[in-house]
Amino acid sequence: MNILHVSASPRGQASESNALSHKIIESLRRRHPDAEVTERPIAGNVLAPVDEPYATSQQSLVDVSSDGSMAQSERLVRELELADVVVIATPMHNYTVPATLKLWLDHIARVRRTFDISAQGKIGLLHDRPVFVAIASGGRFSGERAHQPDFLTPYLKTILGMIGLHDVTFFTIEGTASRQETLAQTRLQTDQALHDYFAT
Numbered sequence: 001m002n003i004l005h006v007s008a009s010p011r012g013q014a015s016e017s018n019a020l021s022h023k024i025i026e027s028l029r030r031r032h033p034d035a036e037v038t039e040r041p042i043a044g045n046v047l048a049p050v051d052e053p054y055a056t057s058q059q060s061l062v063d064v065s066s067d068g069s070m071a072q073s074e075r076l077v078r079e080l081e082l083a084d085v086v087v088i089a090t091p092m093h094n095y096t097v098p099a100t101l102k103l104w105l106d107h108i109a110r111v112r113r114t115f116d117i118s119a120q121g122k123i124g125l126l127h128d129r130p131v132f133v134a135i136a137s138g139g140r141f142s143g144e145r146a147h148q149p150d151f152l153t154p155y156l157k158t159i160l161g162m163i164g165l166h167d168v169t170f171f172t173i174e175g176t177a178s179r180q181e182t183l184a185q186t187r188l189q190t191d192q193a194l195h196d197y198f199a200t
């Protein structure tokens with residue numbers, strides 16, 4: 001079993017989403033002790049932006065080029081295809097995914113490669129597999145105590161569904177900017193949710 005771990009936080013060891021994603025991976029490994037993890041850190045400037053060859057290929061009827069960021073896009077798509085399970089660690093940035101995760105999505109959601117366009121709309125070309133998303137946010141975005149909109153979870157569900165990945169599960173650490181005691185309580189609640197999920 002191959003787990004693809006995509007991590008988008010620039011905060012390294014201090015990142016709550018990274019810590020949560022490692023707990024998800026540990027839970028998966030308890031079920032599949034021989035699971036291998038492919039690390040795909042995407043924070044900072046590690047991914048090249050979508051460039052002219054890539055943009056032109058999206059306008060053509062065939063992928064005309066493997067130049068520029070097309071080569072990187074192809075590598076990232078193959079890495080995703082090889083994964084049995086995907087674990088994404090992401091902060092909420094301005095109510096949605098950070099720019100680096102958006103860029104990774106732009107690379108893996110490519111017409112005629114991971115989705116097609118039909119008269120009925122877009123059709124995903126990847127076979128479905130579980131995707132776990134570990135989200136950290138400074139404030140709350142779900143439940144009654146949420147004071148901000150959430151464009152992150154609906155967006156990720158939509159874009160992953162567009163390429164064929166429909167089995168998406170979210171775990172969150174909301175309120176990382178809260179007092180330490182409140183944050184500790186939130187971590188415990190998320191640990192319990194993880195435990196309950198993987199116990200079933």
Ligand SMILES: Cc1cc2nc3c(=O)[nH]c(=O)nc-3n(C[C@H](O)[C@H](O)[C@H](O)COP(=O)(O)O)c2cc1C
Binds near residue numbers: 009015018138140
């Ligand atoms: C550019 C930027 C934008 C942010 N926007 C939001 C936001 O819209 N909502 C929120 O709750 N927290 C926001 N935060 C706070 C982060 O979500 C929070 O620090 C989170 O813990 C970061 O994830 P990490 O711990 O995995 O690094 C933002 C942080 C940054 C740097």
